[in-house]
Amino acid sequence: MQKNDFSKTRSLDKYSIFISIIFFIIIAYATFFHHDYWTDGDYLIYSNLGENILSGNGNNVKILNAGLGGPVFYASINSLTGDAFLNAKLISLLAGTGIVVVSYFTIKNIFNAKIALLGQLFVVFTPRIGILSLQTLNEIIPIFLIFGSFFFITKKNINLKHIVIISILLGIAFTFRYQSGLILIAFVIFLLIRNKQIKKNLLFAGLLLIIFTLIIGPMLIYNFQTHGNLIDSNSSFEQMVKSKYKPSSENIEKIKQSLITQNEIEFPEKDELFLKNYFYNLFYHNPNKLFNFDTISNLSLIPTISFIGLIPIFAGLFYIQKITYNKLNVIVTSSVFFITLISILIFGNIQIHFFALIILPIISLIAVNFKKIQTNLIPVLLSPLIYLLFISIIPVSKPEHLFPMWIFIPILGSVFFIKVFPKIINSSIRRKQIHENKKLIILILIIIFTINLGHSYKSIENHLYNESFSSITVEFLELFNEQKPKTPAGIEWKIVGDILSSQPDIENSYVMTGKSVVPYYANSKWIYSGFYEGKETDSFDEFIHRTNWSKYELYFSDINSHPSNHYDKKSLVPDYLVYLPTKDKQTRDDTLHERLKILSDPTHPEIPKNFKFLYKSEPTGITVYKILH
Numbered sequence: 001m002q003k004n005d006f007s008k009t010r011s012l013d014k015y016s017i018f019i020s021i022i023f024f025i026i027i028a029y030a031t032f033f034h035h036d037y038w039t040d041g042d043y044l045i046y047s048n049l050g051e052n053i054l055s056g057n058g059n060n061v062k063i064l065n066a067g068l069g070g071p072v073f074y075a076s077i078n079s080l081t082g083d084a085f086l087n088a089k090l091i092s093l094l095a096g097t098g099i100v101v102v103s104y105f106t107i108k109n110i111f112n113a114k115i116a117l118l119g120q121l122f123v124v125f126t127p128r129i130g131i132l133s134l135q136t137l138n139e140i141i142p143i144f145l146i147f148g149s150f151f152f153i154t155k156k157n158i159n160l161k162h163i164v165i166i167s168i169l170l171g172i173a174f175t176f177r178y179q180s181g182l183i184l185i186a187f188v189i190f191l192l193i194r195n196k197q198i199k200k201n202l203l204f205a206g207l208l209l210i211i212f213t214l215i216i217g218p219m220l221i222y223n224f225q226t227h228g229n230l231i232d233s234n235s236s237f238e239q240m241v242k243s244k245y246k247p248s249s250e251n252i253e254k255i256k257q258s259l260i261t262q263n264e265i266e267f268p269e270k271d272e273l274f275l276k277n278y279f280y281n282l283f284y285h286n287p288n289k290l291f292n293f294d295t296i297s298n299l300s301l302i303p304t305i306s307f308i309g310l311i312p313i314f315a316g317l318f319y320i321q322k323i324t325y326n327k328l329n330v331i332v333t334s335s336v337f338f339i340t341l342i343s344i345l346i347f348g349n350i351q352i353h354f355f356a357l358i359i360l361p362i363i364s365l366i367a368v369n370f371k372k373i374q375t376n377l378i379p380v381l382l383s384p385l386i387y388l389l390f391i392s393i394i395p396v397s398k399p400e401h402l403f404p405m406w407i408f409i410p411i412l413g414s415v416f417f418i419k420v421f422p423k424i425i426n427s428s429i430r431r432k433q434i435h436e437n438k439k440l441i442i443l444i445l446i447i448i449f450t451i452n453l454g455h456s457y458k459s460i461e462n463h464l465y466n467e468s469f470s471s472i473t474v475e476f477l478e479l480f481n482e483q484k485p486k487t488p489a490g491i492e493w494k495i496v497g498d499i500l501s502s503q504p505d506i507e508n509s510y511v512m513t514g515k516s517v518v519p520y521y522a523n524s525k526w527i528y529s530g531f532y533e534g535k536e537t538d539s540f541d542e543f544i545h546r547t548n549w550s551k552y553e554l555y556f557s558d559i560n561s562h563p564s565n566h567y568d569k570k571s572l573v574p575d576y577l578v579y580l581p582t583k584d585k586q587t588r589d590d591t592l593h594e595r596l597k598i599l600s601d602p603t604h605p606e607i608p609k610n611f612k613f614l615y616k617s618e619p620t621g622i623t624v625y626k627i628l629h
Helices: 003-033 042-054 069-081 084-110 113-124 127-132 140-153 160-176 180-193 198-227 236-242 249-261 270-291 310-320 327-347 350-368 375-391 399-405 408-426 431-464 472-478 491-501 517-522 540-544 551-560 595-600
Strands: 510-513 525-528 576-579 611-616 623-627
Touching (some): 003 084, 003 113, 042 069, 084 113, 084 140, 084 375, 113 408, 127 399, 140 160, 140 180, 140 375, 160 180, 180 399, 236 249, 249 551, 270 350, 270 375, 310 350, 310 408, 375 399, 491 517, 491 611, 510 517, 525 551, 595 623
Parallel strands (some): 510 525
16 A cells, blocks of 8 residues: 555544544434433343343243343343443443444445445434434344454455454354344355365354354353253244234234244145245345335435435446446346246236346346455345345344344445446546536535435434424424424333332332333333233223233233243232323234223223222323222
8 A cells, every 4th residue: 555545544544433423422412411211112121031030030031032142231231330221322322333433444344445434424324323323222232243243254364363253243142133143144155155265264164153152152051941942032923923914813823822832833824924925025025124115214325215225236236246248147137037027927916026126137147247246345245145035034123123234235335426426427528527526426425414314313303202204395394493392202101100119119019011111110010011912891800810811912921021920920910000092012913902991081980999090191191000909
């Protein structure tokens, strides 16, 4: 590297640190001056489970589709500081900033500092990064660790030390969320095919698997000794709750039963439904979370506008592969396109599977020109392919679930605007206008970042102040309207918790509610209920005693309650009831029982005499009762 180039790189490195510091300051401001109350309960749910494990009640704990690393870690630091909310916010802030920092140096491993800096800006201005850095969820630590692993796997000269670090990062991430296992598969494949040094490649791939297994080994041993299986998880739950095409009600009951017994079930429509849902997830639902076909909540380079984020990604991909117009490329892509089109017309639906017409020819083109790909870029391109193929057995509920493989988007986007777009413009104008064209490119980038910044601002505001998205036009105009005082999200649950906390012997009392934050604020025990359980005709006494709740409803309630009661060793009966008359996001069924809606009116004559009214929130309708036994 020449002295002038080295100086420019050092200067851009400083800019990247400056960008990271600005990101940290902005998110820290929102965290400590606007995020005053719990707005989601993920962290609390997992830390509750960790408390159970550390207290020796682990055999009663069931963690759905996550490892025990997060719960144990959260519970441990909570016991040290005594402030779970502060811990959750600090974790999100620091890990989110870490993602921004690591993204620059990862891209710099592959390309130059200029492309890396623009890629980092795309990361910073991605609205979901800002939201994730504020939310108190279980996702951000494993995502940060996976981003860290990409930094080491993209080095030009990988050595044994790098493999050890990658193994440790992915192993720890796996104990939080199992998605890092898919990245591990992609990395192993990369290590095996990256060059012709077969012995060295086998050594590196084997070492990666061995150390990864050693890291997750304690969790596997614990699960086997406690629950009789290595991975205490079941994807049937996600498929049952979130799938586009659901089984019959009879078969849903069988799936619910399988969650309790951990046994596989068979029914006539199972395989057909699985394939139908799989291809829907693979070619529509999950790519929609990446590129915005019809959802405003996505990870696209330009998330506010549908489909447009595809252009820089695929144009950047063609550039780095040096795709040329030749007979082989034309035959391969056209053949795959028409085979895919015929298959969709016969077996699928063009409105659902149209993305296959785009992505499959592109994948075939990549395969044909595979040798042209820069070696340390291969894991970045291989990861989304492997990840989507496996993760599509379920429909991801949030864009954040695709962050482990997402780094290819800012990388290809920055390549497009630094390398491809200037050539497109310069080829159509006179050379003396090149300087003006650089200004045009900068202007376009400023417009994109401004749109993304507005999107980020409104997303964060809606999250912190419990607002809902209406439309792009309305949200944009609201930026310039006079701001009316807004109620912070979560404040009503804090009020309810404070009221309960003043009740006698509350620390030994059970509160029935669907919100984990209420028993946290109240310092009470918790019985989970979405208020859809039991029979519609149940009396209030039968409902609170869970007399006619199905085995699945009892199971789901018990594993989410605190202390955990997985094996129903204790018949739980609430001392207090906190009712929300609208469907809560944690509710796992379509509707609340109509009869229970009476609870929203404390003056209703059918309210039982032993339900002592304590509080009602007029804005939300949250109603609190003390149950006199």
